[in-house]
Amino acid sequence: MSGRPEEERPWVGGMYDYYLGGTANTAADRAAAEQIMTSMPEVRLTAWANRGFLQRAVKRMIEEWGIRQFIDLGAGLPTQRHVHEVAAESIPDCRVVYVDNDPRIVERGMVLLADTPHTTVIEADIRDYQAILSSPAVTKLIDFREPVGLLAIAVIQWIPNEDNPWGLISKYVDGLASGSYLAMTIPTGDYQADKVKSAIRQVYGTKTTRGVSRTHEEATRFFDGLEIVPPFQGAGPVVTYVGMWGAEDPEEADDDPARWVRAAVARKP
Numbered sequence: 658m659s660g661r662p663e664e665e666r667p668w669v670g671g672m673y674d675y676y677l678g679g680t681a682n683t684a685a686d687r688a689a690a691e692q693i694m695t696s697m698p699e700v701r702l703t704a705w706a707n708r709g710f711l712q713r714a715v716k717r718m719i720e721e722w723g724i725r726q727f728i729d730l731g732a733g734l735p736t737q738r739h740v741h742e743v744a745a746e747s748i749p750d751c752r753v754v755y756v757d758n759d760p761r762i763v764e765r766g767m768v769l770l771a772d773t774p775h776t777t778v779i780e781a782d783i784r785d786y787q788a789i790l791s792s793p794a795v796t797k798l799i800d801f802r803e804p805v806g807l808l809a810i811a812v813i814q815w816i817p818n819e820d821n822p823w824g825l826i827s828k829y830v831d832g833l834a835s836g837s838y839l840a841m842t843i844p845t846g847d848y849q850a851d852k853v854k855s856a857i858r859q860v861y862g863t864k865t866t867r868g869v870s871r872t873h874e875e876a877t878r879f880f881d882g883l884e885i886v887p888p889f890q891g892a893g894p895v896v897t898y899v900g901m902w903g904a905e906d907p908e909e910a911d912d913d914p915a916r917w918v919r920a921a922v923a924r925k926p
């Protein structure tokens with residue numbers, strides 16, 4: 658928005674940190690987040706359902722599938738039990754590259770990660786996949802001959818259809834070794850579609866960037882050519898809702914806030 662200093666503008670990552678109960682946000686983030694929560698208090702539960710999926714997916718990638726390095730696209734702030742913290746619970750030397758296009762996230766992230774080895778945060782627009790994959794900060798930590806955990810969690814809504822987000826994700830996957838995994842979450846365009854769209858429009862469309870929600874079919878297309886992992890016992894290889902992925906009791910985990918975002922993890926053959 659023109660005419661207002663940077664620090665007075667809410668940032669998506671700062672609002673998200675506030676939804677998660679973090680403290681690395683600004684007064685503008687809190688005000689914008691509170692505004693959205695007056696009409697949709699469940700957004701906090703949605704944010705946690707999304708973060709919970711990320712945590713379960715990362716843990717499984719490490720403990721069951723041997724992943725030792727992650728690239729996290731649209732990472733947000735490295736707070737509230739983010740990838741490097743989940744990884745550290747299982748192995749000591751997991752390598753993590755956080756990517757975000759918001760300079761304030763990157764600046765804050767670098768401070769927060771200053772004493773964390775094998776972890777970095779780089780400033781880039783995820784559309785610049787060639788620059789990201791060849792960046793010295795990335796190649797220093799990531800060995801592309803080995804499988805990678807590629808995360809695109811609650812970020813693809815910022816890439817409009819005209820920028821071909823499906824082609825973009827497949828460019829990243831093309832650069833990864835066989836046995837790599839892709840984990841994505843995608844805001845829904847067909848469950849409570851009006852509510853989700855109005856939320857995105859209400860704050861994100863006016864004060865930050867315009868976001869796009871997507872249907873089940875559109876979400877599933879991100880995993881074309883990959884082997885989708887069944888999200889819970891008894892399920893087929895399908896995209897599901899964030900709360901249900903990895904849930905011991907999927908029926909119990911299937912609530913409204915967790916149905917605002919779809920998720921899947923898939924293996925590159």
Ligand SMILES: C[S@@+](CC[C@H](N)C(=O)[O-])C[C@H]1O[C@@H](n2cnc3c(N)ncnc32)[C@H](O)[C@@H]1O
Pocket residue numbers: 669670671673707708711730731732733734756757758759762781782783784809810811812815
């Ligand atoms: C809702 S937060 C999600 C944070 C984290 N991935 C999670 O799910 O816990 C989305 C993040 O994506 C970043 N972002 C939005 N568009 C982006 C783009 N084109 N390239 C890189 N980062 C982007 C925002 O700055 C924000 O920090």
